[in-house]
Amino acid sequence: MKSLLLLITSTLVLASCQFKSAQSEGEKADDIILTASGLQYYYVRKGDGPKVEPGCKVGTYLSLKVEDSVVWNTNELPDSLFTFVADSTRLIKGFTEVSLLLREGDEIVAILPDSLAYGAKGAGDVIPPHATLVYDVFKVVKVEAPYAANDSVN
Template sequence: MKSFTFLFIILMITSCQFKSTQSAESPLGDTIQTATGLKYLYLKHGDGPKVVAGAKVGTYLSLMVDDSVVWDSNELPDSLFTFTADSTRLIKGFTEVMRLLRQGDEIIAVLPDSLAYGAKGAGDVIPPNATLVYDQFKVVSVDVPVSVDE
């Protein structure tokens, strides 16, 4: 079943018409590809605040590599993955996709190895040159920082 799910996601991403830019009007299910090779598609559009530098972001994620789920925060108790946008050391592709989203968005994202862990991989979990597939990527909360100038 995992093989089918992974294959379905890849087929969905590669068979849809590619858009070179993202907008709030991007149709659900249309694959968007950035200049860096990041691919993503919307499952649901949110209407909350956009992710900006310094925002505290909470997400639920499921990460697949080579047909297997390697991390799923949806199944763990108290598992909201939180971080501060642009000030936490995260892989390039994760940072790139987060800056395109807003609270309430749900997407599938495919990160090429050049935006992930590259030739080094990540320990025993992510092999070298692996493409990462976030088959569930839900932006649950975005707490935008208050400017000191206000």
């Protein structure tokens, strides 16, 4: 009888631990934002600076992984800021989509399905066909106001 009681108690304790573990993982999954296009992202830190809008000059630090290997990293060197003009620079769809959801000071992790990245063609020898891209670091460090159509750019 004692062995049966011990077995039941052990089973309940293990089940309880597994439930807590699954609940913790679920909490992380609840934080992931999924857009209609299939883009997924979650915040590491939320900023309070200006929002990225079409035409803004944006400065970011990035680390891009494909199949768990880093293929591009601007995050480690202080002078390696990646800058682009939001929604007017020729970038992949997923990068444009996620950047327009952010603001200065945001740091996220973003997962881009191949349909928002390089698709069936891939990108040279670095990104294979149908690759999912993971920006494990995507920090927006600078957002400049968009230029008006009649402003001159020097």
